[in-house]
Amino acid sequence: MRTLIRWAARLYPATWRNRYAAEFDALLDDISPSLGDLCDVLGDVLRVRATTSLDACLVWAAVSPMTLRLPVVLSLTGHALMITLVLLTAVGYVTPMPLHVVVAPLPPPTPDPPPQVTDARVFPNALTLYSSLPLMPAQGDTLSLYVADGVGINFLSLPDIGATYRRGNAEWRVWPGQALEGLIVRRVLPEYPRGTNTRGAVSVFVEYLVTRDGSVKVLRTSGPARFTSAARSAIERWVYRPLEYENRPCEVVSRVEVRFDSEVAQSGLSR
Amino acid sequence: MPDPTILILASLADGDKHGYAIMEDIQVFAGIRLGPGTLYGAIRRLEERGWIRAAKSESRRQPYRITAEGSQHLKEQLALLGQVVRTGNRRMREA
Numbered sequence: 001m002r003t004l005i006r007w008a009a010r011l012y013p014a015t016w017r018n019r020y021a022a023e024f025d026a027l028l029d030d031i032s033p034s035l036g037d038l039c040d041v042l043g044d045v046l047r048v049r050a051t052t053s054l055d056a057c058l059v060w061a062a063v064s065p066m067t068l069r070l071p072v073v074l075s076l077t078g079h080a081l082m083i084t085l086v087l088l089t090a091v092g093y094v095t096p097m098p099l100h101v102v103v104a105p106l107p108p109p110t111p112d113p114p115p116q117v118t119d120a121r122v123f124p125n126a127l128t129l130y131s132s133l134p135l136m137p138a139q140g141d142t143l144s145l146y147v148a149d150g151v152g153i154n155f156l157s158l159p160d161i162g163a164t165y166r167r168g169n170a171e172w173r174v175w176p177g178q179a180l181e182g183l184i185v186r187r188v189l190p191e192y193p194r195g196t197n198t199r200g201a202v203s204v205f206v207e208y209l210v211t212r213d214g215s216v217k218v219l220r221t222s223g224p225a226r227f228t229s230a231a232r233s234a235i236e237r238w239v240y241r242p243l244e245y246e247n248r249p250c251e252v253v254s255r256v257e258v259r260f261d262s263e264v265a266q267s268g269l270s271r
Numbered sequence: 272m273p274d275p276t277i278l279i280l281a282s283l284a285d286g287d288k289h290g291y292a293i294m295e296d297i298q299v300f301a302g303i304r305l306g307p308g309t310l311y312g313a314i315r316r317l318e319e320r321g322w323i324r325a326a327k328s329e330s331r332r333q334p335y336r337i338t339a340e341g342s343q344h345l346k347e348q349l350a351l352l353g354q355v356v357r358t359g360n361r362r363m364r365e366a
Contacts, residue, residue, distance in 0.1 A: 005307065020311055023290055026331040027307055030291040040306025047312060 001033045008038060011045045150192045151230075153177075154257040156205070165253065172209060173245060175252045183241045185214065190234035192260055193226045202260045204228045206235055210252045214240040219253065231258040275305055275313035276322070277352075280337060280345040283323060289332040290314070317341065 009024055010017070031037070155177035165172045204223025208216050216238040221228035235256070243252050282288060282296040290310055298304045305313075314335065317323040322341030326334045337345070 023333040041308035044308030
């Protein structure tokens with residue numbers, strides 16, 4: 001045990017050994033050392049080592065302040081920077097970089113809105129009014145003859161769409177006017193009736209039958225007589241391709257609103 | 272365990288002693304055996320504070336002598352300790 005303690009005493013710093021080694025060795029010769037003494041010496045070695053290291057640093061700094069100035073400044077600067085970044089992150093001024101960049105798929109392109117089928121020559125500001133597209137010239141006439149200023153066609157929303165009416169041996173099916181647009185061969189717009197004193201807009205309603213050969217026959221009208229007459233005379237000149245339902249020829253009933261506007265008509269007539 | 276430095280100062284109060292003599296003396300008057308590490312740790316601190324100093328000796332066994340500052344410090348500590356002892360004893364009797 002004495003030998004072990006002497007080995008442990010070699011762990012003291014050189015300054016301690018130069019000062020106390022001889023008398024410490026003499027002390028070990030005088031006592032009967034135990035394991036507790038070994039632990040006691042090792043504990044004191046640690047205390048002396050720690051104290052000596054700290055003292056050496058302080059003495060060195062006192063002798064040469066520049067030796068420790070740069071590391072101290074660098075350490076303080078680094079810590080201050082880290083603390084500043086943490087504080088900035090905490091208050092939201094710095095956004096942490098995400099670990100994984102999630103790229104969301106782009107939404108499908110928005111389709112273009114359906115074109116508003118409106119004849120600007122008739123009611124420039126009335127988008128619900130369907131006019132004369134496709135407008136086909138009547139036989140032997142020019143196109144302009146059948147484009148009447150101040151007159152428009154509005155396809156109505158039919159409450160009995162798809163219904164079937166039987167008249168004798170005939171069977172009429174109710175179709176909306178929009179469904180017949182792809183089958184039209186000729187359309188003639190009504191002309192604003194001359195000599196009327198009506199001001200503003202006038203609407204008449206016309207129910208018509210598209211026969212098996214594609215010609216049109218007006219069944220009923222509603223509205224002022226002179227305007228219904230103008231609408232009837234124009235609509236009965238419409239021509240469709242022969243209609244079929246389930247591969248069989250059929251006759252179709254539809255209804256439209258014909259709107260007359262005196263102000264637009266007057267401006268057109270004055271041109 | 273009391274502060275080893277006070278025990279060493281008390282041991283040196285009646286004359287110079289080397290390490291082993293200090294250990295034996297403390298064990299006699301205080302019943303405490305200081306380890307060699309504790310003993311020389313306390314001796315080193317006492318020397319650094321100027322409370323003891325090494326006396327002249329030709330032997331390997333270095334005797335130590337208490338200084339005037341060490342004696343003053345020991346008086347102050349003993350006075351404080353005596354006050355604590357008296358207060359504790361009085362309160363124990365009153366309890």
